[in-house]
Amino acid sequence: DIKGFAFDLDGVIADTARFHGQAWHQTADEVGTTWTPQLAESLKGISRMESLQMILDAGNHADDFSQADREALAEKKNHFYQRLIATLTEDDILPGMKSFIHSAKVAGYKMSIASASKNAPMILDHLGLANDFVGIVDPATLTKGKPDPEIFVRAAEVLELAPNQVIGLEDSAAGIESINSAGQISLAIGDAVVLSAANLIFSSTVDVTLQSIQSKMDKIKS
Ligand code: G16
Numbered sequence: 001d002i003k004g005f006a007f008d009l010d011g012v013i014a015d016t017a018r019f020h021g022q023a024w025h026q027t028a029d030e031v032g033t034t035w036t037p038q039l040a041e042s043l044k045g046i047s048r049m050e051s052l053q054m055i056l057d058a059g060n061h062a063d064d065f066s067q068a069d070r071e072a073l074a075e076k077k078n079h080f081y082q083r084l085i086a087t088l089t090e091d092d093i094l095p096g097m098k099s100f101i102h103s104a105k106v107a108g109y110k111m112s113i114a115s116a117s118k119n120a121p122m123i124l125d126h127l128g129l130a131n132d133f134v135g136i137v138d139p140a141t142l143t144k145g146k147p148d149p150e151i152f153v154r155a156a157e158v159l160e161l162a163p164n165q166v167i168g169l170e171d172s173a174a175g176i177e178s179i180n181s182a183g184q185i186s187l188a189i190g191d192a193v194v195l196s197a198a199n200l201i202f203s204s205t206v207d208v209t210l211q212s213i214q215s216k217m218d219k220i221k222s
């Protein structure tokens with residue numbers, strides 16, 4: 001039986017991708033890489049330093065920046081990003097997710113956060129959701145990012161549940177792969193073609209309810 005949920009943050013609980021995009025766009029301009037929607041999309045779910053590497057690679061600038069330069073660029077990006085996320089309020093929770101999280105809590109499910117973002121605690125605070133989760137996996141303690149299972153394995157440990165008692169929620173293909181390899185049930189939100197590896201697929205956050213999850217689970221079993 002399902003006893004808990006492990007949530008990705010960006011793209012599942014809030015649309016912080018637009019803020020990452022704004023901040024990285026500024027970094028791309030600074031290093032001389034052309035900013036494109038494709039580049040923006042490819043950074044979703046990717047850690048801060050790896051995202052910077054991809055921006056440098058996209059403009060063939062990887063050899064022009066030392067480790068110290070990179071750390072300065074990443075820190076500058078993060079400061080700009082933190083100014084943007086400081087404006088978040090509970091109105092920025094993606095449609096339906098506030099009521100889903102609250103109804104899951106009332107129904108006795110335990111919930112944790114499996115986000116690559118080191119800013120997750122601050123974001124949850126601004127969204128008014130900080131008290132709804134048993135714990136947040138600290139991405140600084142991970143050896144590998146998504147699609148490696150490590151982050152979702154840790155998210156189930158935080159819940160003190162076995163993998164098959166947990167549903168992982170994700171909007172990225174790398175995240176779904178991570179959930180599947182962790183032995184959990186994967187719930188995808190987004191494009192059914194991109195996220196076809198998921199056990200349960202929803203096109204939008206508004207469709208995610210305890211009832212709709214149950215009915216999709218029943219269909220898998222039968
Ligand atoms: C998020 C975003 C990524 C971002 C990463 C690290 O992942 O999707 O674009 O680079 O976190 O964020 P930060 O720089 O705040 O540590 P997720 O896993 O919540 O989708």
Ligand code: MG
Nearest residue numbers: 008010011171
């Ligand atoms: Mg995401």
